[in-house]
Amino acid sequence: MVEGHGVMAFSDQGINLMLPLAHKAREVGGVLAQSSLEKRNNALQAAAFKIRDMQAEILAENAKDIAAFTGNAAMRDRLLLTPERIEVMARGLEEISALPDPLNRILEEWERPNGLRIRKVTMPVGVLGIIYESRPNVGIDASGLAIKSGNAILLRGGSDSFHSASVLHKAVVFGLEQAGLPTATVQIAPNSNRERVKEMLHASGMIDLIIPRGGKSLVEFVLHESRVPVLAHAEGLCHTYIHTDAELDMARKILLNAKMRRVGICGATETLLIDEAIAPSFLPVLVEDLRQKGCGFRADKKARALVPGLTAATEQDFATEWLDSVLSIAVVSNIEEALQHIARYGSSHTEAIVTQNEQAAQQFLNATQSAVAMWNASTQFCDGGEFGFGAEIGISTGRLHARGPVGVNQLTTFRYHVIGHGQTRP
């Protein structure tokens, strides 16, 4: 992320430029929390319309960002907008508008012996702050999820994408205006250096939740620096454990999919754990499957004794999220050793066991403390869409509030409604 070459000039001499935005966001929070589903959906649909309508302008602004861009080809590709990518963004907003209302859902309800009725009812978190890199679509997805869930949001994208983010923001503001919702629902940070990020991270009490979307260094910076609660996805170091009672054909299919379907997503399996009872005959088969797809390996001593030509794994390899066509392999004595390996090297994202043994599966599911534990399924299913949540803003690997895929429901919190008829406390 290249910082500090903003198009707008601001003095950074001790003035927090994000606080006034956060104040405005806080002020509109009450309006949003009580707005009808119809209004929120109207805003999303009008923004989708406007994005399509402004296609030429969006491409022109994006071209300015691209022209000034100095990063590598992969980063440039993420920054680039095309007519197809613009259409995907518009359709994404329409899909969010089709989701059920996440607000005012009654999560629990009970009555006390004194006749008090207590209801746990969903409401928006309040003010979200999203800090992302130069991927214009992230800003649109986040805006859509925020509007649907009744949250105000501050967008702070990479400064390389400021022209693109600004023109897209205009389309969202148009949608809010059309629906009669406050335009301060979605605000964009002035372009500048990383000071704006720090200001957001220190706006405790004004911003309720920070969501970093980006590489490991961004997430670690945010986690270290933030005084505001953070919903973060640190790493996806996912494991697939093939138990001795696995159905072998199923295990082959699952591992191939979990590793190779898309190697760059966080739900991709990075490490294979396999029971030593079946490894001598079965590991060579698995390695051959993956080799044919272009996968490389980092294997422990036991695995190397069974399959010739594997590269030796270091301790660090087992702690590495490859996001590439590389698989770490460890042969384990039993399920306990597999669970210990996961507890030691895992990142609390997703782990899978393949077995026909229900007792072993139950043990694995209960012992796993990661956000998602799977039985006889590919780790690549860890995804908001696959869970039925619709769009997601990311996958949380934290322990609190939301874990796993974060969709509109996970961007809500709750309060209790207590309904009496004059009760006083004895």
Add this chain to the structure above:
Amino acid sequence: MVEGHGVMAFSDQGINLMLPLAHKAREVGGVLAQSSLEKRNNALQAAAFKIRDMQAEILAENAKDIAAFTGNAAMRDRLLLTPERIEVMARGLEEISALPDPLNRILEEWERPNGLRIRKVTMPVGVLGIIYESRPNVGIDASGLAIKSGNAILLRGGSDSFHSASVLHKAVVFGLEQAGLPTATVQIAPNSNRERVKEMLHASGMIDLIIPRGGKSLVEFVLHESRVPVLAHAEGLCHTYIHTDAELDMARKILLNAKMRRVGICGATETLLIDEAIAPSFLPVLVEDLRQKGCGFRADKKARALVPGLTAATEQDFATEWLDSVLSIAVVSNIEEALQHIARYGSSHTEAIVTQNEQAAQQFLNATQSAVAMWNASTQFCDGGEFGFGAEIGISTGRLHARGPVGVNQLTTFRYHVIGHGQTRP
């Protein structure tokens, strides 16, 4: 809180003394998460037995703390243990043991079109850190709630109560041993200065949740300094709003209870908001009720015009959690003005409306973003016991994870169990 005169000598030269404790706590986390309800309950019951059994020793250790104590009378009273107070602690553990199991509850369950079954299942948060002042009972309650909910916990009480806390900790460890649970489930910080607190607050990744229990300055210090998520109760600036359609007898009873039942608890009403349509005849009645109970007042201009002899309220008064026999009073034009007052001065704790008008009540309940919104009931009902949660570790005024009373269920988090039969992602 007097710091720095510990009975044990430790070098503070850059050595984090809490990290080894946090590591041990993390290590036993898996055992606890999978322990049976019976074992956890046995530990609670055996600890209760031991507390009673050790009464003489507990009183003797407490006497040492009391002898060395230099604080004021109210603080000394909170530190003091008596046979009755020891019995209350023991009974508290037994009551926690009688609660249903908070672990492995299925919160939601659904099936995807591809046949994947997804379950949202409760599990312990992991490692809790509680930072409290010199109230020995807080350490016992927290230990009990942690054991029941399968969490490991680090206790860091005020150094003034170190002898008392240590001897009580021995009883808890006895309970864990009797039940065959790891003794590292409940660990106590070595006595020393505030460095131990900072070490806990910086143990991100090792401690999952910090719970400060104490005065405003302690909570603010923790919120400012912590890199670990905090579950805190900042303030209880609760409002009771008497709407123009209130049943007047009910309103009198509720306000008297909400303000005066116990003035020092966080659920006590601190501000009365009353509609101007009924204030001329009704406010004098309410003031007279409260005056007879020894309550004083800080009233806005409109209220002072209706009732002679009221002290003028300053802006700061409306932002003050009195925790005393003092009530702030504002006369409002309508429900919108009442809601604006609450949004401006409230602390996100508990607000109540008194009215027979269902539409107004619904508007109030929906608009209030505090943890608890009540209709025709006393704000003093904001309490874990009154909600049916059993014992509570505090009341959360934050926006995320847990809001309102925090009992054993609120000390859990969840993970998804995904159950397939060989599905791979297309």
